[in-house]
Amino acid sequence: MRMNFNPKNKTSNFILLITSFGIVSLILWNTNSFFKKFKEEERLKMEIWATAQSEFQQSSEDTDLGNLHLKVFQNNTSTPMILVNKDGSYKTNNMDKQKVSDSVYVQNRIRKFESENKPISINQQGEHLATLYYGNSEVLNKLKYYPIALLLIMFLFGAVIFFFFKTNKASEQNKLWAGMAKETAHQIGTPLSSLLGWNELLKSENINPQITKEISKDISRLETITERFSKIGSLPKLDPHDIVKETKDAYDYLKLRSSKLIDFSFSSNVGQLPVLLNRSLYNWTIENLVKNGIDAMKGKGSIHIEIRSEGKQVHVQVSDTGHGIPKSDFQTIFNPGVTSKKRGWGLGLSLVKRIVEEYHKGKIKVLSSNKQGTVMQVTLKALS
Structure with a gap:
């Protein structure tokens, strides 16, 4: 690209x-x-x-x-x-x-x-x-009154120019992140194909089957990551999926692979709820929100995921017990490059916002935040 x-x-x-x-x-x-x-x-x-x-x-x-x-x-x-x-x-x-x-x-x-x-x-x-x-x-x-009208026109003209440049800059940033994502997916593809071949060769050898099984899991995980990155910058296909099941699957995956110092909990006020989703990107959204919460807690605390249905909308809330986010940063944390991590790129929440709002036509926001923790909320439209 x-x-x-x-x-x-x-x-x-x-x-x-x-x-x-x-x-x-x-x-x-x-x-x-x-x-x-x-x-x-x-x-x-x-x-x-x-x-x-x-x-x-x-x-x-x-x-x-x-x-x-x-x-x-x-x-x-x-x-x-x-x-x-x-x-x-x-x-x-x-x-x-x-x-x-x-x-x-x-x-x-x-x-x-x-x-x-x-x-x-x-x-x-x-x-x-x-x-x-x-x-x-x-x-x-x-x-x-003509000079006043002219000043107003000048002000409106300046506002249009300002928003044009701002939108143009945001568009350039989006192209940059999308290009980086696609290039990452392309670069991962080559060694991934090689790993698949080596794993099949190992299966034919007399070695512990558990080893090749775990390697297969990691390869599958790399394939999922590659698929996610390849979809950034293009319009993904959305299909009806049970949002409760998809959220629970992401929750279970993260719970098994996270520190025992993290207390995970999950709740929902509905049994099943179909929503138009791209499974790979939606799971990535939940993972990013949970990982951000874990980082905010410095690896020790509680993560709670709650699903609530209200009319034709479904709210997915991810809560943590971290240090919180200043109210002045509620909007800026979704901008590309904004991060509190020393080695972070500030892409996680920016990609989450793009996935939720541009691809799934939903909304994401900081529902609440204080010194006791933060609640992030994703809102999507239910099919029924």
Whole structure:
């Protein structure tokens, strides 16, 4: 199996990420600059309007100058404003005509406009005539929220890129572990075939039959291991099997081959329960969970396997009396390379998770853990 892990791809992805963020940042900066410029132009327009108001009061209604001022007033159709005269009277423009008669509403608008833009004082020959309060136009209000929307888009874009890289990295790791597993199975195959031949030759010799019998058991065990590793990275066949029997078989195998310092126990609330399983991989799952428990207990303690049926689900729980797992590590222990052993590779629980969730469409989790021990739970769907 050929796998390419090209560092140039990572560099290209990083450059693409930085470039994308640079472009979005530039758009954000330009939008902010445009917003400020547009706001300055609106203020200039209001200052022209205020000047026109002052000049209009000085000019004659019959002059062309007055007509020019009137055109200035009429051309403002977007910016809401309130003109408060020195006697307290006011007039409004581009506001809700049904509400402007309410003085409380007008006062609230004045406070709001004052917070948005600095009021403009209208003077004539040094005498204060009125104060102009104006708010942001509808276009400016919409534009004000555009940078926020752009920031949100930038955040979502970054999140998508992050999860893409994270998924890509996990995919590369999975390919690496699958490739190593298949290569291991391939490497074991050659000496295994040779051992089969040598064992058959020994059987024809006049030696103790118990020796060849034990050798056959070990060869059978190696064949099982080879089969397991060969199935990693490919979709295994699932067949209906009694999960109680399969779990009990794995339990019995481990009990016979474990230290007498380990106290094994088994219980089930059902007699038989068919589940779609790949026997070889499921047994490997139970073995990995039990062995992890034994390692956590440092070779001395209690292992309990319990099977519970709840509706259409079956829970297989493996409990130990080890030192426990910190709650912060409940998820990370299933990641490839994570291990508490000095010489461990951190593949056991990663493979278990892959077998349970990807191949058997089940769930595995740390049900509970403290200083008194840990309970790992595998949940699968029962056929009946």
